[in-house]
Amino acid sequence: MRFVSKLFAGLLTALPLPALAQDSVRDFYQGRQMRFVIRSEPGSGYDLFSRLVGEHIVRHIPGNPLMIPQNMPGGGGLRAANFVGELAPKDGSVLTMVSQALPMDQSLGFTPGLKADLRTFGWIGNLGDSNLLTYVWHTVPVKTMADAMKRETTIGASGAGSVTSWLPEVYNQLFGAKFKIINGYKSANDIRLAMERGEVDGYAANPYSALIAASPEVIAKGQINILVQVGTRKEKALPDVPLLPDLARNAADREILDFICKSFSVGRPISTTPGVPAERLAALRKAFDSTMVDPVFLAAAEKLGTEIAPINGKDLQALIDELMNAPENLKARVRAVLPPRS
Numbered sequence: 001m002r003f004v005s006k007l008f009a010g011l012l013t014a015l016p017l018p019a020l021a022q023d024s025v026r027d028f029y030q031g032r033q034m035r036f037v038i039r040s041e042p043g044s045g046y047d048l049f050s051r052l053v054g055e056h057i058v059r060h061i062p063g064n065p066l067m068i069p070q071n072m073p074g075g076g077g078l079r080a081a082n083f084v085g086e087l088a089p090k091d092g093s094v095l096t097m098v099s100q101a102l103p104m105d106q107s108l109g110f111t112p113g114l115k116a117d118l119r120t121f122g123w124i125g126n127l128g129d130s131n132l133l134t135y136v137w138h139t140v141p142v143k144t145m146a147d148a149m150k151r152e153t154t155i156g157a158s159g160a161g162s163v164t165s166w167l168p169e170v171y172n173q174l175f176g177a178k179f180k181i182i183n184g185y186k187s188a189n190d191i192r193l194a195m196e197r198g199e200v201d202g203y204a205a206n207p208y209s210a211l212i213a214a215s216p217e218v219i220a221k222g223q224i225n226i227l228v229q230v231g232t233r234k235e236k237a238l239p240d241v242p243l244l245p246d247l248a249r250n251a252a253d254r255e256i257l258d259f260i261c262k263s264f265s266v267g268r269p270i271s272t273t274p275g276v277p278a279e280r281l282a283a284l285r286k287a288f289d290s291t292m293v294d295p296v297f298l299a300a301a302e303k304l305g306t307e308i309a310p311i312n313g314k315d316l317q318a319l320i321d322e323l324m325n326a327p328e329n330l331k332a333r334v335r336a337v338l339p340p341r342s
Contacts, residue, residue, distance in 0.1 A: 025283045028092070029063030037088070037096040038071045039080035045210075047071065048304055049127060049268055050097045053288075056297040057095075060287035065093075077102060078113045085116020090275035092284060095124070097270050101163060104263035107324045108335055119324050120274035122281045125288035126311035129267035130209035131231030133241075134167070135224040136202030137195045145227050145247055148177040156191035156200040157183045163264075164191070166339045167230070168204040170260070173337045174253050179204070189214065202227075208235050213305025232265045256334050263323055269316055285313035 036054035040046040047069075054067040072080040077099035088094040103118050105111045136142050142153050148171070157165035168179035182200050185191045188210060191203045208229070211218065218224050219237070229235060230244045244261055248254035272284055291297050292310040301308050311319070 025279055026062035028280065029061055029065040032063065032065040032093060034058070034065045034067045034093045034095065035088075036067055036069050037080050037084055037094060038069055039073065039077035039097065039099060040071070041073050042071055046077075046097055046099075046268075049306065052297075052300060052304060052306075053097070053127070053270060053291065054095065056294060056300065057284075057287050057291045060290040060294070062283055067095075075113055078111065081118075082113075082115050084271070084273055085118075085121060088273050090273045092122070092272050092276040092280035095270060095272050095284075097268055100264065100266055100268065103266055103269075103320045103323050104260075107263075107326060108331055108338075116274075119321060121271040122273060122276045122284070122313075123317040123320060124270045124272060124281075124284050124313045125292070126266065126270065126316045127268040127292075128209060128307055128309040129231060129265040129311060130207045130307055130309070131229040131235050131238075132163070132167070132205045132264055133208055133211060133226050133238075134171070134202070134204045134228050134230070135206070135226040137198075138223050138225060139198075140201045140225070142201065142227070143225050145171070145175060145177060145242075148179065148227060149175060150178070152178045152180055153202060154180045154182050154200040155202055155204045156185050156194050157181050157204065158185050158187070158191075159183050162205075164203070164205045169339045170337050171204075174249070174256070175247060192218075205230070208238070209305075209307035212307070230261055230264055232261050252333070255330055256337060259323070259326060259330060259334050262319060265311075266316070266319060266323075267311065269320070281313075288313065 036050050038047050038050045051069050054069055058065055058067045072083060080096055081098055081102060084094060084096045102111065102114070106114050106118055136153060140153065142148050142151060155168045159165060165181050165183060168181055171177040172179055185194060188206055191200070192215065194200050195202060226238065226241045228244050228247060229238060229241050234241065234243055245254050245257040248257050270288065272281065289312055292308060298308060
């Protein structure tokens with residue numbers, strides 16, 4: 001028996017560690033039912049993208065588990081985030097897509113209802129970080145942000161707590177723009193229709209990918225004047241449209257605008273729970289990376305009209321850590337230019 005035990009131990013020692021870890025991961029996921037916790041109702045953008053990833057990522061997870069979507073709306077995404085961060089099994093069997101602005105909001109102390117610490121989540125990857133565009137209809141005599149500093153320009157928005165409302169307030173405070181926010185529109189499509197009807201002049205926070213998916217002709221036909229794009233790098237199709245930090249009037253303001261842009265580059269972040277064993281987190285990150293170049297997945301994403309420009313899990317983790325651990329004096333300056341949340 002001692003000989004057999006020594007022989008078995010020797011065989012284990014001879015096996016490469018990555019192979020052992022892979023077998024362990026496969027054994028865990030083989031025949032397992034995973035859950036993708038969705039922060040919104042069926043049919044929403046978060047629902048569609050979460051189901052898209054959940055359907056295709058399982059082909060790339062060792063053991064090919066089954067993925068079950070579970071809608072958990074409530075609190076603007078807080079209910080789902082709290083469940084994943086505090087109550088869900090910490091074993092790599094649960095995934096979620098967190099609200100885009102949630103890391104920034106937690107960093108700035110705007111989400112007392114969020115009990116989970118986003119820094120502890122196992123970040124897997126980001127589908128894309130499409131820039132937010134601020135634009136006006138082509139008949140409006142505003143072509144640049146400098147023009148918006150001289151003329152009152154009405155902006156359609158969904159509500160006081162929405163980025164569609166507070167982003168133009170940032171422009172007013174830091175650039176001296178004269179945007180007048182008209183709240184109450186239910187969706188991006190409603191705002192665009194109101195703009196075309198002349199009810200409002202423009203829209204402050206439309207993701208480039210969403211605009212192209214819904215109304216590709218507006219850029220091609222020159223139907224809108226894009227004043228600025230909010231992101232960390234320019235969209236390839238918009239090389240002449242300035243990035244938000246490029247409009248800063250001084251270094252201190254640029255730090256604020258850089259923080260805001262990095263916050264929105266979080267995009268559509270996907271994570272698992274805190275406390276997942278390292279080899280399973282690594283396998284989930286690898287599965288995400290493989291999914292992002294899978295032709296079947298990309299074809300399905302194209303049908304949904306979404307652009308895939310992924311960020312890997314390690315880079316996403318670093319970005320969220322940077323936002324959460326930003327200097328307190330910078331956070332205070334960012335809070336000072338943001339309107340109160342309702």
